[in-house]
Amino acid sequence: MKPKTSSKTYSLKSGRMSAGIRSLKASDPELFGYISDELGRQRSTISLIAAENIISEAVLEATGNILTNKSSEGYPGRRYHSGTLFIDKIESLAIKRAKALFDVPHANVQPLGGSVANFEVYLALCKPGDTIMGQSLIDGGHLSHGWHATAAAQIYKSAQYHVKRNGYIDIEEARRLAVKNRPTVIWIGSSAYSRKLPFKEFSSIADKVGAYLVADIAHVAGLIAGGVHESPVEYAHIITTTTHKTLRGVRGAIIMATRKGLGKDPMLSKKIDKAVFPGLQSATHNDMTAGIAATLHEASKPEFRKYARQVVENAKTLSHALINYGINIVTGGTDNHMMIMDLRNIRPGMGVFVEEALEMIGITTNRNAVPGDSSTPFYPSGLRLGTSAVTARGMKDEEMRHIARIIRDTVQLIRKYRLPEEPKERAAYLSEFRAGVIKDAKILNLRSEVSLIADKFPIYQDMKL
Numbered sequence: 001m002k003p004k005t006s007s008k009t010y011s012l013k014s015g016r017m018s019a020g021i022r023s024l025k026a027s028d029p030e031l032f033g034y035i036s037d038e039l040g041r042q043r044s045t046i047s048l049i050a051a052e053n054i055i056s057e058a059v060l061e062a063t064g065n066i067l068t069n070k071s072s073e074g075y076p077g078r079r080y081h082s083g084t085l086f087i088d089k090i091e092s093l094a095i096k097r098a099k100a101l102f103d104v105p106h107a108n109v110q111p112l113g114g115s116v117a118n119f120e121v122y123l124a125l126c127k128p129g130d131t132i133m134g135q136s137l138i139d140g141g142h143l144s145h146g147w148h149a150t151a152a153a154q155i156y157k158s159a160q161y162h163v164k165r166n167g168y169i170d171i172e173e174a175r176r177l178a179v180k181n182r183p184t185v186i187w188i189g190s191s192a193y194s195r196k197l198p199f200k201e202f203s204s205i206a207d208k209v210g211a212y213l214v215a216d217i218a219h220v221a222g223l224i225a226g227g228v229h230e231s232p233v234e235y236a237h238i239i240t241t242t243t244h245k246t247l248r249g250v251r252g253a254i255i256m257a258t259r260k261g262l263g264k265d266p267m268l269s270k271k272i273d274k275a276v277f278p279g280l281q282s283a284t285h286n287d288m289t290a291g292i293a294a295t296l297h298e299a300s301k302p303e304f305r306k307y308a309r310q311v312v313e314n315a316k317t318l319s320h321a322l323i324n325y326g327i328n329i330v331t332g333g334t335d336n337h338m339m340i341m342d343l344r345n346i347r348p349g350m351g352v353f354v355e356e357a358l359e360m361i362g363i364t365t366n367r368n369a370v371p372g373d374s375s376t377p378f379y380p381s382g383l384r385l386g387t388s389a390v391t392a393r394g395m396k397d398e399e400m401r402h403i404a405r406i407i408r409d410t411v412q413l414i415r416k417y418r419l420p421e422e423p424k425e426r427a428a429y430l431s432e433f434r435a436g437v438i439k440d441a442k443i444l445n446l447r448s449e450v451s452l453i454a455d456k457f458p459i460y461q462d463m464k465l
């Protein structure tokens with residue numbers, strides 16, 4: 001079932017991409033300069049952003065190339081433009097690999113991103129005015145699962161379930177809401193949730209009310225492919241995923257129908273394909289499709305299983321080390337690649353200070369709400385950390401403990417700051433905070449510590465930008 005494996009190992013090295021960008025250097029030095037600066041930033045800093053990863057040069061080569069010249073609406077063998085022989089082969093290969101990797105009978109690899117894919121699921125399954133149900137954004141869910149500010153929430157009625165005080169998904173609340181609101185679609189899958197997703201429990205809820213269960217595995221797709229997180233394939237009717245998070249690939253998304261889904265609705269594959277094209281999209285982004293094919297190829301190799309195991313091990317090491325330093329972690333740990341620091345024991349609203357101070361020393365993260373947060377979503381009390389990108393660079397336990405100590409030292413430095421109660425005073429206060437912290441000699445020391453770690457785990461070594 002899995003494609004044949006090759007002995008070539010995952011590598012961030014190879015200078016071959018540099019040829020394509022040399023003409024940009026000559027023709028558009030300003031733009032070239034920014035891309036070059038961004039490569040420098042990625043090389044010299046450490047990304048703990050849970051949604052990010054560092055992809056191989058092979059996947060990079062599959063994207064950003066001449067495939068973007070080709071227009072092709074429709075699906076392989078049924079196109080609205082001529083000249084799609086090789087484009088059809090590429091898309092068919094991506095589809096074949098998605099079906100094999102996730103063990104599903106149908107896959108659509110055209111969605112331009114995760115949110116778009118999820119909207120296409122609504123188009124496939126719902127009539128305007130139907131009810132949809134998902135995990136609330138401030139409880140770790142994703143915008144596209146019915147958050148009030150999105151287009152979907154204007155077209156459909158939205159019911160939102162939450163996490164309990166202990167940070168775990170409130171399955172009982174979800175069951176009550178489902179029985180009361182009779183949603184057409186129920187989502188399971190999160191953006192800021194560090195525990196195993198309760199696929200089985202949600203499938204019993206969906207089956208009870210006749211809803212479609214859609215598992216959005218954007219964050220854990222790589223862990224599922226690598227065998228370190230349960231697959232929803234037996235439980236969900238549809239699976240959606242992005243390809244650029246733990247799956248360690250190009251930016252894109254896939255919608256899949258499971259055997260269970262086709263059992264409930266034999267027209268499901270057709271409905272999905274029609275919702276993608278012509279429902280919401282027209283011409284395909286063929287270099288992205290090739291990137292997805294390359295991503296899925298790497299994710300099917302034995303080395304990828306090792307990578308996924310190390311991602312989770314690194315997350316556990318990092319969270320244990322932080323807890324030992326007295327930093328609270330939501331739910332007390334992690335089962336996947338991420339964790340949420342709960343800074344309320346210092347003060348609510350501290351997320352922004354820690355995020356900004358860490359950025360100054362070269363560690364990127366993002367602030368995040370914690371369960372029952374009394375602060376606002378823009379100034380929440382937590383910080384989300386993930387280990388996909390650092391693991392792709394080759395970092396292991398020792399670096400995780402080192403990074404935990406650096407985070408502890410950074411948190412100590414900013415303890416005295418306090419988010420002003422008055423919203424109008426916040427911008428000025430944050431400017432003062434930035435000006436004050438950047439001058440601190442300890443910040444400079446921490447910055448050089450981070451640079452040393454980053455230098456020890458180089459990326460795209462031969463790329464000349």
Ligand SMILES: *Cc1c(COP(=O)(O)O)cnc(C)c1O
Pocket residue numbers: 051112113114115116118141142144189190191216217218219242252253
């Ligand atoms: C990231 C994410 C998405 C959206 O992906 P985009 O490509 O940013 O649109 C959807 N669902 C979940 C659970 C995510 O974490």
